[in-house]
Amino acid sequence: MIASALGSYPRIGEGAEAQKLRRSIQKFQAGGMTREALREVENEVTGEAIAEQEAAGLDWITDGLVRWEDGQTYFADRLEGFKRGQLIRYFDTNTYYRQPVATGPIRWKAPIAVDDWKFAQARASKPVRPVVTGPYTLARLSENAHYGDFESFAADVAAALHEEVRALEEAGAKAIQIDEPALVQDPSDEPLAKRLLARTLAGTRAEIWVALTMGSPVKLLDRALEWAVAGLWLDGVSDPALVERLATRAAAGTVKLGVGIVNARNTRLESADQVREALARVADRQGAERVVATTSAGLEFLPRDRAQQKLARLSEAAHTLGAGARS
Amino acid sequence: MSNDALLTSSIGSFPKPEYLTKARTAFQQGKIGEPELKAVEERATRETIAMQEELGMDILVDGEMYRGDMATYFAENTDGFAISGLVRSYGNRYYRKPILTGPVRFRGPITVEWWKWAQSLTSKPMKAIITGPYTMMDWSFDEHYASRREACLDLARALHEEVRELADAGAKYIQIDEPALSVRVDELDTAIDAMAIVTSGIKATTLTHICYGTFEQIYPRMLDLAVDEYDLAMANTGFALVDHFKKHPFTKTLGLGVFDVHTHRLESVDEMRAGIEKTLQYLPPERIRVVPDCGLKTRTWDESRAKCANMVQAAKQAREKLSAAAR
Numbered sequence: 163m164i165a166s167a168l169g170s171y172p173r174i175g176e177g178a179e180a181q182k183l184r185r186s187i188q189k190f191q192a193g194g195m196t197r198e199a200l201r202e203v204e205n206e207v208t209g210e211a212i213a214e215q216e217a218a219g220l221d222w223i224t225d226g227l228v229r230w231e232d233g234q235t236y237f238a239d240r241l242e243g244f245k246r247g248q249l250i251r252y253f254d255t256n257t258y259y260r261q262p263v264a265t266g267p268i269r270w271k272a273p274i275a276v277d278d279w280k281f282a283q284a285r286a287s288k289p290v291r292p293v294v295t296g297p298y299t300l301a302r303l304s305e306n307a308h309y310g311d312f313e314s315f316a317a318d319v320a321a322a323l324h325e326e327v328r329a330l331e332e333a334g335a336k337a338i339q340i341d342e343p344a345l346v347q348d349p350s351d352e353p354l355a356k357r358l359l360a361r362t363l364a365g366t367r368a369e370i371w372v373a374l375t376m377g378s379p380v381k382l383l384d385r386a387l388e389w390a391v392a393g394l395w396l397d398g399v400s401d402p403a404l405v406e407r408l409a410t411r412a413a414a415g416t417v418k419l420g421v422g423i424v425n426a427r428n429t430r431l432e433s434a435d436q437v438r439e440a441l442a443r444v445a446d447r448q449g450a451e452r453v454v455a456t457t458s459a460g461l462e463f464l465p466r467d468r469a470q471q472k473l474a475r476l477s478e479a480a481h482t483l484g485a486g487a488r489s
Numbered sequence: 490m491s492n493d494a495l496l497t498s499s500i501g502s503f504p505k506p507e508y509l510t511k512a513r514t515a516f517q518q519g520k521i522g523e524p525e526l527k528a529v530e531e532r533a534t535r536e537t538i539a540m541q542e543e544l545g546m547d548i549l550v551d552g553e554m555y556r557g558d559m560a561t562y563f564a565e566n567t568d569g570f571a572i573s574g575l576v577r578s579y580g581n582r583y584y585r586k587p588i589l590t591g592p593v594r595f596r597g598p599i600t601v602e603w604w605k606w607a608q609s610l611t612s613k614p615m616k617a618i619i620t621g622p623y624t625m626m627d628w629s630f631d632e633h634y635a636s637r638r639e640a641c642l643d644l645a646r647a648l649h650e651e652v653r654e655l656a657d658a659g660a661k662y663i664q665i666d667e668p669a670l671s672v673r674v675d676e677l678d679t680a681i682d683a684m685a686i687v688t689s690g691i692k693a694t695t696l697t698h699i700c701y702g703t704f705e706q707i708y709p710r711m712l713d714l715a716v717d718e719y720d721l722a723m724a725n726t727g728f729a730l731v732d733h734f735k736k737h738p739f740t741k742t743l744g745l746g747v748f749d750v751h752t753h754r755l756e757s758v759d760e761m762r763a764g765i766e767k768t769l770q771y772l773p774p775e776r777i778r779v780v781p782d783c784g785l786k787t788r789t790w791d792e793s794r795a796k797c798a799n800m801v802q803a804a805k806q807a808r809e810k811l812s813a814a815a816r
Contacts (some may be wrong), residue, residue: 172576172577173577174577174583175574176574176575176577186582187581191581196737230578231580236641248751248752249751249787251672253672254627254673255745256578256628256669257540257578257579257581259580260579260580365672386744428630429573429588429630429632430630430631430632431705462577463576464576465573465574465575465576466573466574468573468574473677
């Protein structure tokens with residue numbers, strides 16, 4: 163079984179050297195550093211995030227989203243029609259993001275994540291999957307101060323992100339991750355989210371993996387498994403019923419299952435046995451070839467050393483599955 | 490009209506002056522020692538108290554100049570906790586998060602000496618403020634407890650000791666902050682049970698502050714928290730939440746947030762007074778306190794001062810209008 167990252171990686175660690183990005187951003191914000199010099203530091207830290215994911219044994223990685231101020235502004239700042247609003251709590255975390263405010267028609271202007279992805283893939287020896295905040299989530303976590311209703315706002319966000327997905331595909335990305343955590347909070351919006359995803363993904367050839375994290379995806383599971391996507395990343399920690407469901411539900415369809423079994427939001431270190439056991443139960447029922455091992459969310463909620471330890475456990479568990487360690 | 494009508498107060502934090510921020514950095518870098526830092530914290534506390542007196546506020550706070558993160562500060566002084574490596578709060582801000590590593594036990598008074606000293610500087614009542622058990626649990630990593638509820642109730646027992654010490658020392662108002670509370674509706678019962686432990690047998694007036702989140706979903710059930718007063722953000726939604734009192738009467742004392750702490754805009758006296766007058770349709774003036782929406786630490790000193798000055802003015806005008814009507 164392969165093991166994958168699920169998005170963000172902690173961008174600073176302990177000690178002065180591990181905090182160079184934090185210091186550089188401060189310096190840049192105070193006018194003491196150029197954009198180009200900051201980009202150099204971001205490149206270095208991206209390289210470290212890649213190296214640490216690879217060293218932990220992951221088979222499929224991301225660039226760690228090192229350049230993202232948060233999941234909303236990274237895209238909203240670079241689309242036409244958004245300005246920055248107030249600080250808002252990100253779901254049930256003690257972290258905050260700048261809420262984008264739509265003040266005009268939302269339009270895609272130019273590639274957003276393409277150069278960052280190309281840089282990362284050139285650095286990495288493992289495949290790097292770019293991450294795009296999904297249309298439902300980007301619209302839901304923003305304030306709409308322009309459109310008459312949420313649906314027309316979200317439809318324009320979906321159309322703008324379609325251009326971004328196409329640009330990533332043209333640049334050579336074989337698989338793309340679409341994050342839809344907001345849908346997990348409000349599963350009743352699934353029909354709308356599905357329409358928006360269809361708009362964003364229209365005509366794409368890349369493998370699309372949609373991430374349903376930051377809460378229990380159990381209520382969404384049956385419907386999401388019918389989406390026209392290659393795979394789902396599922397938070398398997400917020401609600402133990404997810405693993406239970408996957409371990410008992412009949413295998414159906416072709417959608418692959420990224421099972422987020424290592425807790426990305428708590429420092430308690432799982433044992434490889436514990437992780438292996440849960441993965442084995444899902445694999446027995448769903449087929450090992452359909453299952454990818456991952457974390458319950460991106461890792462930015464953890465201190466860096468602990469994130470690395472958790473990834474190592476995850477890889478170990480996935481790679482030794484079925485190797486007689488399942489008793 | 491009683492003397493308790495429309496008393497003014499604030500939530501807890503005031504902006505840290507630049508000289509204090511610099512001193513805290515110097516302390517972290519080992520350039521100054523604890524006594525030097527404490528002297529600077531005391532200077533900032535004196536200035537904060539003096540400002541509140543000058544503005545004519547009724548129930549004062551010490552401004553929390555000696556506290557960093559509101560959960561970490563209490564964790565550092567309670568048994569059962571370790572402190573994590575750096576994790577991101579938002580943007581380029583990072584902090585060290587508490588980790589529950591063993592059973593939580595009260596080690597000894599945490600805020601009592603500061604409270605006594607702050608109270609000695611003024612003849613007005615000085616509010617004592619602690620972080621509540623639910624928020625402490627929710628904002629900590631947990632490597633020890635089997636469940637969130639168990640962790641929360643142990644924290645409640647430890648914090649009860651702190652509240653008792655504060656009451657014994659003479660605190661008339663004791664605030665137990667629960668900003669994390671309004672995010673997860675499914676855990677409201679745990680928070681209610683925990684608060685009952687914290688305030689059990691305490692004679693002082695007890696308050697809680699809840700900010701951000703899903704008021705609509707936890708009201709009126711949240712009135713079961715064992716406190717006398719709730720300080721709630723009302724201005725940032727244009728006092729729309731007050732309308733809920735039409736259907737479900739607010740049965741306790743309300744700390745009515747009359748200005749937004751996340752905007753540079755200075756709300757006018759008229760605007761704040763209108764919010765007070767709207768609330769007076771549902772509650773007698775003795776059960777309304779006039780406060781900011783939240784702590785002021787993200788505003789500048791001048792902004793905080795100007796906003797508080799208008800708040801005091803708004804309460805005064807509302808009181809005068811009530812007296813005139815009663816004559």
